[in-house]
Amino acid sequence: MAAAHDPAIRLSGLRREFGPVIAVDGIDLDIAEGEFFSMLGPSGSGKTTVLRLIAGFETPTAGAVELFGKDVSADAPYDRPVNTVFQDYALFPHMSVLDNVAYGLRVRGIGRAERTRRATEALERMRLGDFARRRPSQLSGGQRQRVALARAIVVEPRALLLDEPLGALDLKLREQMQVELKQLQRDLGITFVFVTHDQDEALTLSDRIAVFDAGRIQQVGAAAEVYERPATPFVATFVGTSNLFDDAQSRALLGHGGIHAIRPEKLQIHRGETGDGLAGTVAEVIYAGAIVRCVVDTDAGMRMTVLEQSSSGHASVGRGDRVRLAWADADVRDLVEPEPAAPTTTDDQSPSPATASA
Structure with missing residues (x-):
């Protein structure tokens, strides 16, 4: 049983190595229950690997993953109170929309009548009730994205993990889905952990943001804090644009040394x-x-x-x-210039549809 003060997700000394390459290099992070938390960084920064460690698709080389006060580092994905939405949605093309949404309930042994009822309610929440009998190929990108969200929430996870779910959408649809995603999180009241390389997306959606680079977290804070008060040169230039002054330029222009930035x-x-x-x-x-x-x-x-x-x-x-x-x-x-980090891998590929739906 989680104590009242336990975070939804706690990562302690989390490390993941792929042979000689360190993909995640000592991550310590608490994510509060009911928080919309984004992990922001370029490809290869370790953010997707961290998400997969939380989901259970990867096993830590060192450190621990706690969910709601319980160490789940060795638990299988289906034994964790989370669900994952991937960028490619991982929908079954041979199944109807309704059956796609109900699949996770079927795996959990829920009876046909109950899973149909719950899947129908989830589709109605996503404004997709009229599309229940269609196949994924008959839907638009935004509709497929909502189906993937409905399938993820129908099993009532305590936290939802989203791996760049809007990346395949065009700009207008992505902006529309950002609004819908934030509203969904408010309505459900559960923890969302959102992985993205899009700074505007992270700033728009998040209660807090962790900025990743080379397997490490450069800064954690509210969106306004990360933008207005970047901690490192990487954050200053990756989250928005900054004019940087090196030590010599700072001495000449500001009268004192160090590295500085101005938006x-x-x-x-x-x-x-x-x-x-x-x-x-x-x-x-x-x-x-x-x-x-x-x-x-x-x-x-x-x-x-x-x-x-x-x-x-x-x-x-x-x-x-x-x-x-x-x-x-x-x-x-x-x-502040952080200590150099070890080389990292590129972010891992998403699991297969069968793994994603389990």
């Missing part, structure tokens, strides 16, 4: 040679709808990016203009 939207750009700020020449102006990105080659030898709100599709400066860049000291962030 492009925190910079002010002024046309002209006179006034305070860092002088430079506009190298490029890129229109991107709501914003305009200005790339400035500074006289100090740095290339810096500035974001402005677009005004009728026009920037306040043009290519070749002489400008000065200014910023507030409070917007400059101190960064």
